[in-house]
Amino acid sequence: MFVKTVLGSSAARAGRLHLAAQLRCFSHLPLTVPIKLPNGLEYEQPTGLFINNKFVASKQKKTFEVISPSTEEEICHVYEGREDDVDEAVEAAQAAFSNGSWATIDPLQRGIALNKLADYIEHDKEIIASIETLDNGKAINSSRGDVQLVINYLRAAAGYADKLDGRLIDTGTTHFTYTKRQPLGVCGQIIPWNFPLLMWAWKIAPALVTGNTVVLKTAESTPLSALYVSQFIPKAGIPPGVVNIVSGFGKIVGEAICTHPKVKKIAFTGSTATGKHIYQSAAGSLKKATLELGGKSPNIVFEDADIKKAVQNIILGIYYNSGEVCCAGSRVYVQESIYDKLIEEFKVESEAVKVGDPFDETTFQGAQTSQMQLSKILSYVEVGKKEGATLISGGERLGTKGYFIRPTIFGDVSEDMRIVKEEIFGPVVTITKFKTTEEVIELANDSEYGLAAGIHTSNFTTALTVANKVNAGTVWINTYNDFHHSTPFGGFNASGIGREMGSETLENYTQVKAVRAKLI
Structure with a gap:
């Protein structure tokens, strides 16, 4: 029923768009379609709108296609x-x-x-x-x-x-x-x-x-x-x-x-x-x-941190979920005495990150979710180069099929650069030196966002001091992207209003009624 096509050439793209235009008005799309997954599992995929506990066709019977980011092939259409x-x-x-x-x-x-x-x-x-x-x-x-x-x-x-x-x-x-x-x-x-x-x-x-x-x-x-x-x-x-x-x-x-x-x-x-x-x-x-909402979260590494563990947390903070994480640790600040050593370790570990087939059990970084997102990330790589930042590693599309990009590190950045200020929403990180605790707190807070922050140190006093002064809704200490179902999540400033998870979120969905009765 559905023709699978592969992007790659402009002709293939044009053909797929023409097919999509035809199928958008397809009035006989079934409410479920069989799909065989790349790992061999098979299932029935609902395609309708879900209203009143039933899957139904949309009133205008229009559909749109869903594309697999790792293969650029059509999966199915939904209403x-x-x-x-x-x-x-x-x-x-x-x-x-x-x-x-x-x-x-x-x-x-x-x-x-x-x-x-x-x-x-x-x-x-x-x-x-x-x-x-x-x-x-x-x-x-x-x-x-x-x-x-x-x-x-x-x-x-x-x-x-x-x-x-x-x-x-x-x-x-x-x-x-x-x-x-x-x-x-x-x-x-x-x-x-x-x-x-x-x-x-x-x-x-x-x-x-x-x-x-x-x-x-x-x-x-x-x-x-x-x-x-x-x-x-x-x-x-x-x-x-x-x-x-x-x-x-x-x-x-x-x-x-x-x-x-x-x-x-x-x-x-x-x-x-x-x-x-x-x-x-x-x-x-x-x-x-x-x-x-969005974020441009600081990930801070002090000189007394365990460098190997800190590097793994930086990788988790920026390459996890292909970097498409609102709280990604995309601004890394490293105390100057360990800057060179951390850069060396991070570059090696970054280039060892397995990027590719998301169904491969050894893959850590899969595909970006769309061609639009891939293009946006690559455009920011070019912006970083033009701004004078040093491309330490990555910055290139990987392969010609699927929306893959190499993990990317920029050094020698200044705080006014767009790659430092703007949310890229991909596996791109900037690294900056700092000297003192006071300086890094100021750097961390120099952002319109305030969703998350990371702190890496063996000194718990330092960790708590910085955690209490950084403008962020979530602060991770010696870890990153470490979610728990009972811990509230949300942001300060341009990163949003309200909280997800935890008991705090219940306030978002209720209103208080006061009842006062005079006793007779």
């Missing part, structure tokens, strides 16, 4: 949602909220349902990890880590179900006064392409455990894993309309969700520029909004 599909999904979510089938049940039942959802995902975790690798291009071991964190987080969120307590307020003997937390209603959620399934879980879990309903837009380049796991929603005992997934494009589906009058809250993960637009759209109707 493309439009404004009228968003309307239908919001109506389903509003009906589910209003009828009380989810919001007013015993909170324990919501927790049980989330645990069942985690059970289904755990049962299919190898298939799901493989879908993520096929669709996103990340290394299979990274995908497995994502899926495990999804499972852990769903279970952790389930544990919060019966802990949404209000408080009794002593206002004397004439009145009975208390507060309670209530869900907001329909929550609009927009997730990115770098961690498709993980962001799906980070968004829906706190919304559901607090009694809300959801209309979620996947990233157009990576819709497959969220659609696959959505088939488990009804099996887990979650009523129709509570979770709705509309695949589509940001300017259409995303905008429709943000401006819909019945959507009471927007949660977005993505670029700072898009986040600002969404925040303005949400403000127009006074929607509650949480935004997890």
Whole structure:
């Protein structure tokens, strides 16, 4: 039914686009298609929108193609949602909220349902990890880590179900006064392409455990894993309309969700520029909004650090997930006495990083998720060269098929360079010398962002001093990209508003009601 084509030449590209134009109006796309994964696993991929616990065709019957970043081959098509599909999904979510089938049940039942959802995902975790690798291009071991964190987080969120307590307020003997937390209603959620399934879980879990309903837009380049796991929603005992997934494009589906009058809250993960637009759209109707946005995170190495361990943490901080991580440690600051030694060690280890087939068990860095992202990263490499930075290693596309790039290190940078200031969102790191603790704190904070930071030292006093003074939502000490399902994640400044994970995220999905009764 679907013709597989390979990019590489302009003629092939033109042919694929022509085929895509034809298939966009294909009105008989089945709601599931069989897919055989590169590792030999086979499964049925849902292609429809997920509304009212059913996969359905979009109203206009349009579709869009999904491309494998590691092969540049078409995987399949999925249905493309439009404004009228968003309307239908919001109506389903509003009906589910209003009828009380989810919001007013015993909170324990919501927790049980989330645990069942985690059970289904755990049962299919190898298939799901493989879908993520096929669709996103990340290394299979990274995908497995994502899926495990999804499972852990769903279970952790389930544990919060019966802990949404209000408080009794002593206002004397004439009145009975208390507060309670209530869900907001329909929550609009927009997730990115770098961690498709993980962001799906980070968004829906706190919304559901607090009694809300959801209309979620996947990233157009990576819709497959969220659609696959959505088939488990009804099996887990979650009523129709509570979770709705509309695949589509940001300017259409995303905008429709943000401006819909019945959507009471927007949660977005993505670029700072898009986040600002969404925040303005949400403000127009006074929607509650949480935004997890970009970053340019400092990773600081003091002279008393274990250099070999620090280098491995730098590699994890910048090359993990192909560098497509909002909190990537993309600005490395090294105390001058160990600068040369660390550069030497880091260059050797960086060039030893296995880049390539993401289904190869030994691969650490898979493909970039799209041709657009690859081109952006390569353009920044050229910017760095023109700005006068020294290209120490990498900076080149790897091969001619698939969106691969060599791990890239720039030295001899100044703080006003674009490669130091701007988020590249790829496996590109800059390295800068510093002398004193005071100096490196100033350098670390010289950014519009504030998502994360890393500190490497054997002196715990130094670590805590710097951690307390760096403007970052998450600080890792002698580790990096070290997530835990109970630890809140979010940013300062241009890196966003609100938190994901942890009990803190529950505040994003509830509102406080005060009740004061005069005693007769």
